Amino acid sequence: MQCSYFDDARCRSCTLMGMPYAAQLASKDERCHAALAEAASSVSWLGPVSGPESGFRNKAKLVVAGQPGSVTLGILDDSNRGVDLRACGLHEPGLQDLIPRVADLIDELRLDPYDVPARRGELKHVLLTRSPTGEVMLRFVLRSQRHLALLRSRLSVVTERLPEVAVISVNLQPVHQAILEGPTEIVLSESDALSMPVNGLVLHLRPNSFFQTNTAVAAALYLQAAEWVDRVQPADVLDLYCGVGGFALHAARSEGRTGRRVRGVELSPDAVASARRSAAELRERRPDVGSLVFEVGDATDSGILRSLPAGPDSLVIVNPPRRGIGPGLAAQIEDSRVGHLVYSSCNVESLARDLRALPSFVALEARLFDMFPQSSHHEVAVLLRRTTDRS
Template structure:
């Protein structure tokens, strides 16, 4: 991938720019394998799942700078001045076409960009998410409600200029600190979610819901978990850090009889419930699905009795810090026969696997969500040793 912004020194976010993509992928795969060698010496590594090397991002998180009527959209430099990156080649083509038009609409409306150095102004960020359908969710992160009436009055004109934008919200982030968004979300449109179809499954994203930024690779990640679920045939799946339900719904479609998802974000839980309702309408034979708002690391609220069946699986997809010792200890005593662990940090993954001595890593695979950077996503299938031994014994007994 070639980038004029990188070549000119205006943006260095893509630290691997200029490294051939095949080398990037091989290096990430090698790093993940080496890091897990001690804790998972017998794991079978599947071929890494690649991405296209450019035009892969479904989400743009744009810092707004410059002046009213002449904004920049991109990042800030070392002096907190706006650096315009509206032609960035990382975004999917519809976003690449939308972002310059969006910057023009912001100029026309007269929204005042936030000046970090002077601590004045209103518009801090534009967060833009693209669906495979071509529809877009636009979130404007403001310092206060000062521009809210103006935006409400210009909403019809905004959508006329940007017809692909079906969901528009205002997020309030009043504090002067490096935080992308605040807790208050005001939906301006009739629609409050964005449909993200993945084959037979459609996820519905609400404004505060987390979703992977690489749609094609996320689809591959969910399919991998789904394939493992079909092979295991668990009666019960407990999906911790379930987000909007990506893993949970794919496990339900793969034949799990009962799926329970736990997620700290209430908005994400509501998104997952909407997606589950849609899946049941289209496929009434799928298993029972339930989603609860709660902290996955609060093991006191988790009932081990949920996993009392012969075959049960726990799915974990934690933040970079990993699951930690308390949840690892809970998993050790849970009785779950299998764990599917999706991680964006192979170092914390290795630490967590060391705290799960009852499980053996069977298969692992790298998914390259973030080309041009060293970031990675790796998914591992774990099987409880006692379950593995009993399965092998039953298999041997059936031999003639």
Template sequence: MQCDYFDGGRCRSCTLMGMPYAAQLASKQERCAAALAEVAPSITWLPAVAGPESAFRNKAKLVVAGRTGAVTLGILDDSGRGVDLTECGLYEPGLARTFPVLAGFIDSLRLEPYDVPARRGQLKYLILTHSPDDELMIRFVLRTGHEIPRIRKALPRLVAALPRIAVVSVNLQPEHKAILEGDTEILLTDRSTLPMCVNDVVLGLRPNSFFQTNTAVAAALYRQAREWVEERSPDSVWDLYCGVGGFALHAAASGREVVGIEVAPDAVESARASASELRRQHPDVGPIRFTTADATAEPDAGLSSADLVIVNPPRRGIGSDLAGRLEESKVQEVIYSSCNVDSLARDLALMPSFSVREARLFDMFPQTDHHEVMVRLERT
């Protein structure tokens, strides 16, 4: 992939830009294999899963900068000034088409972009998500709620310009800190959920829900997990750090109990709605239950009855407490999806009763050294 922003030194976020894509994949595979070699010496690596090397991102997190009436959407340079990246080639076409429309909308309302060096202004970020059905979720991240009435009043005009808008919200982030969003979310539309159709499962994303940035590769990740689950054919599956239920709902089947644990209440509510829809389409599926709890601290009782556990933790991994409980449990198989192979290796070392049978690299982020690797563990 060639990028004028990278070549011109305006953006260096894609650290592997210019490297042939086959070489990128080989480098990531080598990195992950080396990290797991000591804790999983007999591991079998399946072929890496890759999607398009450009136009793959379903989500954009755009810094709003520039000046009132002439905003930039992109990133900040080293001095805290805006660098416009509206022609970046990483985004899905349906998402990229919205950038000039949104910039024009912001300019027409004369919303003041937040000036980081001066600590002045209102609009900090636009966070956008694009669905496979070409629908759109838009989040305006503001310092205060002062501009909400103007955005709300002008919203019909924005919907007329972008008819596929499903959800619009305002997030309030009042602090001068390098954090993307705050705790307060204010919906401006009747709809609160963006449906994401992944394989044969529809996941509902609310404004602050997490979902993988690469829809095509995420679909492959869920298919692989489902395949591993079906090979084992467990009676009970627990999905820890389940988010909106992607792994759990792909594991659902007739006669099988599926339980999801997630700390975010909105995500649990979305997962429950998706489970209801799945049951409507497939009345024979077994019981599906989602619970709001800390996956690291809460699931002891459930682990004693689970045949198979799926974990998809943040970068820090599952940690010693949960790894220890899995080690001491009667769970026979674990599927571990990780975005940090180093924390994965540390966690695997804490579970010596399990051996890694298979692993697979899923390249969610071409042009960078980020990786997603999923491993299948069996108790020995």
């Protein structure tokens, strides 16, 4: 991939830019093998999964700077001044086409960009998420509600200028810190969720829901987890940190065992509401799906694992933040009677630490999923089986 922003030293966010993509992929694969060499010494590595090296990002997280009527969309430089990156080649083609029109709309509406050095202004970020359907979610991150009435009054202008935008919201982030978004979300559009088709399932993303940055590679990750579930054939599946339900829905839909009980646990009420909507839609198409429930809860709550039926005929899926599941949850899994574990990680170092805390399990297979070309970021999924009975 060639990038004029990188060549001109305006943006160096892509730390692997200039390295041939095949070499990037091989380097990440070798790094993950080395990191897990001790904690998963007997693991069988499957070939890495990759997609396009450019035009893959379904999200754009853009800092707004500049002046009213002449904004920049991109990042901040070392002096906290805006660097315009509206033509960044990492974004999906549909986003590449949309971002300049969003900038023009912001200029037309005379929205006031937030000036970090001066600590004044309103519009901090623009967040875009694009579905394979071509529809887009647009979020304005504001310092206060000062522009809220203006955006509400000009909603028809937004939808006219940006017809692919299906969900529009305002997020309030009042503090002067490097925080992307705040706790308050105000939906302005009639629709409050973006439909995201993946492998024949439809996930529903509300404004603050998490979904992987790379749709094609995320779909491959879900299919890999479903293949492992099909192989294990558990009666009970517990999906911790389930988000909008991607892993749990794939596990419920997988073949070979009727009456499987699948349960997802997630801290975000909005994500759980989205997962429940997807589950209801799946049941309409697949009446043979067994029990499929989603609930709001903390994945580290000790009572959640204890509620899993006793016996080895169970599988737990974890997809935690970069910090990993940590010693507390690792100890709970180790002391449980869970038969298999699928661990999806975006940080191979915390993954290795957590696997060392699970001596009763052996890693069977692992695979790198390259969600983030041009950077050192990675996603690794591992299938583990219990070899020691803790009863």
